[in-house]
Amino acid sequence: MKKKFLGVVLSVAMVATLLAGCGKKEEAPADDATATEAPADDAAGDDAETPDDSAASGKLIKVGIINNDPSESGYRTANVNDLQNWFTEEKGYDASFEYSLKNDEQIKFAQKFIQDGVDYLLLSAAGTAGWDSVLKEAQDAGIKVILFDRTIDADESLYEGSIVSDMKAEGQKAVDWLAEQGKDEYNIIHIQGEMGSAAQVGRTEALQEKVDAEDSWNIVAQQTADWDEGKAQQQVEAVINKGDDFNVIYAENDNMAKGAVAALDKAGITHGKDGDVIVIGFDCNKWALESVLAGEWNYDGQCNPFQAELLDDVIKTLEAGEEVDPKVVIMDEKGFDCETITQEDVDTYGI
Amino acid sequence: MSKIFKNQLFIPIAALLLLVLFNLIVDPAFFALSKGVYDGDSILTGNLISIIDNGSELAILAIGMTLVTAASGGQDISVGATMTLAGSVIVKVLRGSETSPVTLHQSIIVAFLVGCLVAILCGAFNGALVAFFKIQPMVATLILFTAGRSIASWVNNNQNIIIKDEKFKYFGYYLPKIPIPTPFIIAIICIIIMALLLKFTTLGLYTQAVGINENSSRLNGINPTLMKFVSFIILGVCVAVAGLIKASRQEGTISYGGFAKYIEMDAILAVALGGNPLGGGKFNMAASIIGAYVIQFLTITLYARGVNPEALPAYKAVVVIILVVISAPTVRDKISSLTKKLRVPKKEVC
The missing domain is CATH 3.40.50.2300 (Response regulator)
Known part of the structure; x- marks a missing residue:
C-alpha cells in the first residue's frame, strides 16, 4: 500500500515537473x-x-x-x-x-x-x-x-x-606594453585559460611569439588554471616554493591574476606599481581595474563586450541598401596600465 | 603482514608515502618550510603548507561524502553546485546590494548561518529524494548539479563582486598571530567534531548498518530513511563550511560557472582512495580524509614539477587509476593471499 502511494506521488510529481517545464519554455517566448x-x-x-x-x-x-x-x-x-x-x-x-x-x-x-x-x-x-x-x-x-x-x-x-573580438590583438597589446617597460629580463609565469578556447589560444600565441623571438624573455612556468582563481593561486604558490625567479605574471583572465596576486601576498612578494612583480590580467572586470588604479596590478587588457x-x-x-565593407570588423580593444588609468576609465570600461 | 594489507588505512597511507618518496628523490627541497610575512605576522610557507591549506575544502567535503556513500550506497554529485550556491548566498548577505562594499552589511556569522541553511535545504532536498522517494542518489542529485550554478548566479544577479574586508579574509587566509592557514584549522575542527560524533553517538554504527543491509537494520529498530536523510544533511553542513572557506579565499569573487568545479568528483575520489566501498556499508572516515589530502598532494606535486598543461589531467588520471585499482577490495584480497602463499614455503624451509 505504502509503495503504491509513493508511486502515485512520484508520478504526479514527475508529471507536474514535466508540465511545469513545458509551461515555462512556452511561456518565455510568449511573454517576449x-x-x-x-x-x-x-x-x-x-x-x-x-x-x-x-x-x-x-x-x-x-x-x-x-x-x-x-x-x-x-x-x-x-x-x-x-x-x-x-x-x-x-x-x-x-x-x-x-x-x-x-x-x-x-x-x-x-x-x-x-x-x-x-x-x-x-x-x-x-x-x-x-x-x-x-x-x-x-x-x-x-x-x-x-x-x-x-x-x-x-x-x-x-x-x-x-x-x-581579436584575442590575439588583446594579447599583443599587453605584450607590447610589457616590452615597453624596459626590464633587462622578463621571467614570466604564464597562467593559461581553458586550453583550446579562443581567448586562451589568442592570448597565448601573442606571448609565445615574443618569448620565442627575444632571448631576454623566458617562461618560468606555463600552466592552465582553467580560468579558475583557486588553481592559479596554487600554481603560483608551487613556483614560489620551488624558488624560481620571476618578475612577470601573465594571467589570461582577471580571476587567475587575482589568484596569483593572493599567492604573492602570502609569500610577501611585492607586486604592481613599484613592486617586484608585474601583474597582467585580462577582461577588465571592475574590481580588476580598481586594482590597477590602486597600483596593485600593472596592466589589464580589455576584451570589449x-x-x-x-x-x-x-x-x-x-x-x-549598401554593402558592409569590410565584412569583418575587429573590435577595438583597450589596455589600461597603472600609470595612466583614471577613475573614469574604471567606471566606463569596468564590467 | 596480511593484516597490514587488509587494513583500510593501508592504501591511502601507502599512496601518501609513495608521493613523499617520489618528491624526496626528485627534489628534496619540495618539503622545505620557510618563514613568510603576511600582514605583519610571521607565517609558515612551503609546499606542505600549501597542501594542507588548499586540501581543506576537499577534506571537509570528504567527511560528508563518506557518510552519504556509506548510508545511501551512492554519491552526491551536486556538491560543487551547492557549494557555489552557499558561497553565493554568503556573499549576497555580506554585500547587501553593493558590488564592492566598504563595510559588511551583516556579521559574517549571520551570513554563514544563512549560507548553512541554504546548503542544508539543498541537502534535505537531495536527502528527501533519496531517502523517501528511493531515487538513485546520482540521479536525485543530478537536479541540483544542473540547476545549482544557475540559482547561484541568479542570487547575485550575475554581478562581479569583490569584498575587501579583513575579517572576511580570515577564513581563507590567516588569523592574526597564527602561522598556520585558517582553512586547515577549520578542517581540523570539523574532523574533531566528526570523530566525537562517531565515537559517542551511534551515527557511525547505524549508518554502516543501513548501508550493509537496509532491511535487517530496519528489523533491528534502525530507521534507514532517517539515517540516509541525516547523512545528506551533514554533507550540507560540510558544503556550507567549504563554501565559506572558498568564498573567503576569493574575496567574494565567485565565477558561477567555475567555482569549485568538479570538486564533487575529487570528493568521491577521496572516498574511493580511502578504500571505502562506493556501494555503501562499512566506512573509514580517517581513510577518506587522508585520501583527500593525497589528491591535493598529487595536484601540488604536479604543479611543482611543472607538468605540461595539456598533459596534467592525463597524469592525474593515470595515478588515480593505479591507486583506485590497488585499493579495490578484490585486488587487496589477492595481494594478501599472495603474501600468505609466499610466506608458507618459507616456514617449511625453516
Whole structure:
C-alpha cells in the first residue's frame, strides 16, 4: 500500500515537473512576444512621435538575437546587458533574445527566429561548426545574418557582416606594453585559460611569439588554471616554493591574476606599481581595474563586450541598401596600465 | 603482514608515502618550510603548507561524502553546485546590494548561518529524494548539479563582486598571530567534531548498518530513511563550511560557472582512495580524509614539477587509476593471499 502511494506521488510529481517545464519554455517566448508586440502596436499608432531612427522605414526593425548565456562570465553579462539596452523600441528595434551555451539549442532558436520572420538575425555562436544549413535557410527567407563576438566555420556569403573580438590583438597589446617597460629580463609565469578556447589560444600565441623571438624573455612556468582563481593561486604558490625567479605574471583572465596576486601576498612578494612583480590580467572586470588604479596590478587588457553600437551601424548600412565593407570588423580593444588609468576609465570600461 | 594489507588505512597511507618518496628523490627541497610575512605576522610557507591549506575544502567535503556513500550506497554529485550556491548566498548577505562594499552589511556569522541553511535545504532536498522517494542518489542529485550554478548566479544577479574586508579574509587566509592557514584549522575542527560524533553517538554504527543491509537494520529498530536523510544533511553542513572557506579565499569573487568545479568528483575520489566501498556499508572516515589530502598532494606535486598543461589531467588520471585499482577490495584480497602463499614455503624451509 505504502509503495503504491509513493508511486502515485512520484508520478504526479514527475508529471507536474514535466508540465511545469513545458509551461515555462512556452511561456518565455510568449511573454517576449506580447511584451514586444504591445509596444510595437503603440509605436505604429503614434508613429510621428517615435524618434527618427525608425522613421526611415516607418516601422520597427525586427531582430532576433542569439547569444551565449549571461551566466557564462562577467564578460558575457556585460555583453548581454549592452545589447539589451541598445536594441529597444526607442532605437527603432523590435528585438527578441535567446540564450544558450549549447550549439544545437542555438540552432533551434535560429530556426524559430526564421519562422517568426525576423529581418535580422544577430548571432554569437556557442560552437563554430554546424551552422551552414540553418544560415542557408535564413538566406533563402531573405533574413540577413550578422555575427558578433565569435566567428563560425561557414562560407562568408552566408552572413552580411561579422564583428569579432581579436584575442590575439588583446594579447599583443599587453605584450607590447610589457616590452615597453624596459626590464633587462622578463621571467614570466604564464597562467593559461581553458586550453583550446579562443581567448586562451589568442592570448597565448601573442606571448609565445615574443618569448620565442627575444632571448631576454623566458617562461618560468606555463600552466592552465582553467580560468579558475583557486588553481592559479596554487600554481603560483608551487613556483614560489620551488624558488624560481620571476618578475612577470601573465594571467589570461582577471580571476587567475587575482589568484596569483593572493599567492604573492602570502609569500610577501611585492607586486604592481613599484613592486617586484608585474601583474597582467585580462577582461577588465571592475574590481580588476580598481586594482590597477590602486597600483596593485600593472596592466589589464580589455576584451570589449560593448558591441551593440557597431551592430547597429552594420544594420543601418544594410538598411540603406549598401554593402558592409569590410565584412569583418575587429573590435577595438583597450589596455589600461597603472600609470595612466583614471577613475573614469574604471567606471566606463569596468564590467 | 596480511593484516597490514587488509587494513583500510593501508592504501591511502601507502599512496601518501609513495608521493613523499617520489618528491624526496626528485627534489628534496619540495618539503622545505620557510618563514613568510603576511600582514605583519610571521607565517609558515612551503609546499606542505600549501597542501594542507588548499586540501581543506576537499577534506571537509570528504567527511560528508563518506557518510552519504556509506548510508545511501551512492554519491552526491551536486556538491560543487551547492557549494557555489552557499558561497553565493554568503556573499549576497555580506554585500547587501553593493558590488564592492566598504563595510559588511551583516556579521559574517549571520551570513554563514544563512549560507548553512541554504546548503542544508539543498541537502534535505537531495536527502528527501533519496531517502523517501528511493531515487538513485546520482540521479536525485543530478537536479541540483544542473540547476545549482544557475540559482547561484541568479542570487547575485550575475554581478562581479569583490569584498575587501579583513575579517572576511580570515577564513581563507590567516588569523592574526597564527602561522598556520585558517582553512586547515577549520578542517581540523570539523574532523574533531566528526570523530566525537562517531565515537559517542551511534551515527557511525547505524549508518554502516543501513548501508550493509537496509532491511535487517530496519528489523533491528534502525530507521534507514532517517539515517540516509541525516547523512545528506551533514554533507550540507560540510558544503556550507567549504563554501565559506572558498568564498573567503576569493574575496567574494565567485565565477558561477567555475567555482569549485568538479570538486564533487575529487570528493568521491577521496572516498574511493580511502578504500571505502562506493556501494555503501562499512566506512573509514580517517581513510577518506587522508585520501583527500593525497589528491591535493598529487595536484601540488604536479604543479611543482611543472607538468605540461595539456598533459596534467592525463597524469592525474593515470595515478588515480593505479591507486583506485590497488585499493579495490578484490585486488587487496589477492595481494594478501599472495603474501600468505609466499610466506608458507618459507616456514617449511625453516
